[in-house]
Amino acid sequence: MKTPICEQYGIDFPLFAFSHCRDVVAAVTNAGGFGVLGGAAYTPELLDQQLSWIDDQVKGKPYGIDIIVPAKFEGKGENLSGRQLADRIPDDYKTFIAELLAQHDIEPDETPRMGSAMLAGSAGEQLLEVAVAHPIKLMANALGVPPDYMIKSGKDNGIPVAALVGAKEHAVKQVTHGVDLIVAQGTEAGGHCGEVSTLVLIPEVIEAIDNAVPVLAAGGIVTGRQMAGCVAMGAAGAWTGSVWLTTDEAETAPHTVKKMLAATSRDTIRSTGRTGKPARQLVSDWTDAWRPNESGHATLPLPLQSMLAEPTLRRIDNLANSGHPGAQALATYFVGQGVGLMNKVKPARDVVFEFVQDYIAAAERLGASVRD
């Protein structure tokens, strides 16, 4: 394929793959797509190592990085330490988690670990400085308008800046702020998402920004036919995340992979229980415990909820992997409704090739309907 976005990004197929796993990023890029490393959870040193490894693997082929710098969060501008932020987590939340664990036959931690407050300080800027020393071809912000330093770094270094949006109003705002690529992500997406479905959001965003910049479709896309449907609607390509979680290369917890393979599209929920903002993930006893409409507990604002949740969920994953039934009932991870179509573990490279074939078949199918 030689569409404008393929030319611009130097790729064969406009399939963008977001992953926290460097192996997935390299495999997708080497297969003709565009890998994007989720870098938010790394220290600057570790990110540098990851990117150097990718550089060795892809030998000049294009890839990008994605960090999360939310526009609003608890403690913004106060320059707090992780410790000081953790002190803002009310004691009854720690008690609630201890009780939830006890109900699932899991011992509470003696001293509950509260996690680190990633990106709440200048961490995002430091990660970006590391990234631009590598030959990255895209920098993305996964939540809200990118910070000014990202827009500036993109312009200074000639690297396009992408941003994820879940509503047309946000897309218009992002374009005004100088973003070069819009990822319009529907409510069926894994992770942070809005309320509008991909099928409605894509034409709405494209109309709203009047072709100012290309739009990638995201949310629920795990096959080439869905990607083709979005390109028919005017998208320049697809941005994907969930589909890589069940690849050979992914570092997804083994028990969670099993859950994903068994899940239907109705086994996910848009919940604030992991980060404090609505994010789609597997339904589990964990997400049930944070349901707003039943006996569930209210969640804390970003980043306090993830500081509270992440260390516990990692402990739960380890227990679930070792066969602990209570932990298996609690275990969850970010994934979109497309999980219903993810039924087999395969190499990331094969996923790309199947996307291409399925895309071409879909284009044939639509073409035949107007030719006949």
Next chain:
Amino acid sequence: MKTPICEQYGIDFPLFAFSHCRDVVAAVTNAGGFGVLGGAAYTPELLDQQLSWIDDQVKGKPYGIDIIVPAKFEGKGENLSGRQLADRIPDDYKTFIAELLAQHDIEPDETPRMGSAMLAGSAGEQLLEVAVAHPIKLMANALGVPPDYMIKSGKDNGIPVAALVGAKEHAVKQVTHGVDLIVAQGTEAGGHCGEVSTLVLIPEVIEAIDNAVPVLAAGGIVTGRQMAGCVAMGAAGAWTGSVWLTTDEAETAPHTVKKMLAATSRDTIRSTGRTGKPARQLVSDWTDAWRPNESGHATLPLPLQSMLAEPTLRRIDNLANSGHPGAQALATYFVGQGVGLMNKVKPARDVVFEFVQDYIAAAERLGASVRD
């Protein structure tokens, strides 16, 4: 277009239009699509008149009817009168509505009207008997597995039976029950809907039923490019409803039309506040009053909630049309997220022609992406 479904249903373009308005049904059929009259709210005599009128207009061109025969509802099998069913509406619900109206400067009814329990008895069967005396080419059930008498009537009269589904498990069940056409409707749809988005549901349903019967895509589709996207994914065509509500022909309350033209895709909500089952509609003070997660009131089961709600909502519509601010804040109607793309009142015929043009342009766009 001469796709298999066009041949089978005798149409030029596989756009199915559900409407309560006979004028829309006739206009769509006459423009080369397939009109489907929502017949559930008619008496047998009135339905007969409506269908005779359509027969005169379409002169043998194909159209169908849609009724709602839920598989489960309050009082099923008890052979209750509307009066007896109405007696099951608790008094505190009447008080709640009176208070909600009072908060919006609307006088309560002296004797609250409770509405009729449409289709709770043998009304569905009677409507169907009337319908098959007309040259209908499709009978559809909008909620759950069609009753046995519908399947039998379809076979006896050689009329295909369609059913709407919101999950792949339901599609498999419907096919087993002998349904000839599946309408797979995503969560972005107006009216009753499930939780899975159209973009995920379509490939999931098609895979699950293994091409046993054709699948129409529904949910959020108000443009030809979205329809084309769904055909690229394997759908045989589109089933639409919301887009007809803002046509010249529609009988939508004028104030509600204004609300729809101004609405974005984020101005709808999946609420049980109108029928007792989750149905997407415009957000309003009415839907806020029935939110499960805040100070809202729990809703009654089908058909009690609609018996309670419909007469009041019709009064509200009339007041809203005459400029009453409280009623305007309460007014709502079923509509999908596609409402964000519905920005102009136009003739139904023009909507069909715009769909065709937009569909062809989308097919060109996708075709170009693989040719280049």
